[in-house]
Amino acid sequence: ELTIKGPIRMDDICTHQNLHTLRITFYGRSKPHIEKRAVDWDLSEKSPILCDLSLRYLIVDSPLCQRLLEHPHLKKLELAEADIKGNALRGFWEACRRLESLRLRRVKFNGLPMSIHQGAVLERIRNLVLEQWKTEWNSMFIAFHCPMLETLELNTLYFRVRISIHQPIQKDRWDVIRGLGYTFHLEPDSDDWDSKWATLIDAIGHCFGSITHFMHDKGKFGPRSTKALSFHFNTLVSLDTLGSNPDISSMIRAVLCSCPKLEYLQSGNIFARDIVQDEPWVCQSLQELAVSLRVGEMEQDLQPLIFERLSSLVRLKILSMYKPWDDNCDEGVLNFRLDCGLGQLVTLKELAFVAFPYSKPGTMVQRLEMEDVEWMMNNWKNLKGVDGVLNCMDSELDQDLYKMFRSHDICMHRNLKQVQDLVPYF
Incomplete structure (x- = not known):
């Protein structure tokens, strides 16, 4: 793998005979400095196994970019912050015929001639990611030409969703989703978020297939959106409702009890009374749980039962409870003490971060x-x-506990890169 940030010299690339992945990034939109010789080499000869290409802030119609897109073994392409127009359109479309995976991040297409893509079939593309700040997706035309598409990911300011495709995408179905996207953009302050999320989730399921990953950063989840999402519980792998209202305890319980493939969950408060209900948790594949485990003053005797539930999550790597406090919630939290039932978590052999x-x-x-x-x-x-406060009643003891962890090479405070590598959920 080779990453270039700045001027490109031919020797940067041509000396790597075993180059598999190439990432080129320029900052800003100024025309990059590219050594003249860099557009004359035969990339398929100099880097014969190159198959993964990422171009960011690069002028797509530049000779260098065109040479890169012509590589015969290219299988995976990411374009970010680019305007594709003119002669670059034809080169891009021809490259798509060889791709298996395509990711477009805030890419615009201007003046696309119908003659280039009309009737074309991109039969090799299996994975497609479209990311726009607004939910306009002017790159949507690509999805119509991918009959073998297996996963589609849509990323916007307000949500991210990954879908397992059941059938080829038809234009009229895409228009339904695009229309909903405009609604989200035009009415960002709407109070009826529960209805909006329910409508979007229903439409995605009806038009495309099963949701496997879902994350939203805006508005509240409620009964309607939870019910809509429940039709995808059997396929759901990751769920992030951090942008929702904090008190969605019943939804969290439903997810834990109904999502056998779930690997990542980040959400709000879940109360002791919901955790200990008779229905068992089925999410035995869960690797990261980031919720606030709330225990009221009159529910202290329920703590051993909560630890018993947690002990079943034997693949758990990250357990995070330091979500922002809800000013309207006066209930306490699960106390990780041996006399409260901590010893039951001896089953969590893979736990790496708390x-x-x-x-x-x-x-x-x-x-x-x-x-x-x-x-x-x-x-x-x-x-x-x-991370977090270990003993809120005794600050001196709190520091001593931290020192004990550090003495065993256990770092204090979250190392984001390290933790994200543990559970790459998106």
């Missing part, structure tokens, strides 16, 4: 002791990082 809540005046948070931390280090051998 984030405890930060303190808030007047609430019950963590009150860990030395014995609790010692137990974690002895039983969670893969633990790499810890």
Whole structure:
């Protein structure tokens, strides 16, 4: 793999006979400096196995870009922040015929001649990602020509969704989704978000197939949107409703009890009374759980039952409970103490990161002791990082607990790159 950020010299690329992945990035939209010789070499001869290409902020109709797109073994292409027009359109379309995976990030197509793509079939493309700040997707025409498409990912300001395609996409069906996208863009302050999300999810399922990944950053999930999403519970792999209202406990419980393929869940508060209900959790593949486990003052005796539920998540790598506090919620949190049931989590052999809540005046948070931390280090051998307040009642002890973790090479505070590598959910 080779990444170039700045001027391109021919020797940067031609000296790598085994080059598999090439990423070229320029900052801003100024015309990049490209060594003259760089447009004259035979890339298929100099880098014969190149198959993965990423071009960012590059002028697509430049001779260099055209040479790159002509590589006969190209299978995966990402274009970001580009305007494709003129002669570049034909080169881009011809490249698409050889691709298996295509990702377009804020790419515009201007003046696309119908003669170039009319009747064409991109039968090799299996994975398509379209990303726009607004939900306009002017690159949507590509989807109509991919009869073998398996996954489609749509990314906007307000949501990200990955879909497992059941049948070829028809233009009239795409127009339904595009129309909903305009609605989201034109009415960003609408109070009826529950209805909006339900309509979007229903339309995606009807038009395309099964949702496998869903994330939204705007508005509230409610009964209607939860019901719409429930038709995709059997295929759902990751769900992020962080942008929703914090008190969606019943939805979180429904997800944990109904999504056998779930690997990632990030959401709001889930209360003890919902966690301990009789219906079992079926998400045995869960690798990251990021929710606020809330326990009321009169529910302290439920903590062992909560730990029992968590102990079933044997593939869990990340357990995060330090979500932003809800000012309207006075309930405390699950206390990770041995005398509360912590010992039941001995089954979490793959756990690598734990984030405890930060303190808030007047609430019950963590009150860990030395014995609790010692137990974690002895039983969670893969633990790499810890964050949050460990003991809110004794600041000196809190610091001592942190020192104990550090003495065993367990880092304090979340290392985002490290954690994201553990569970690459999107």
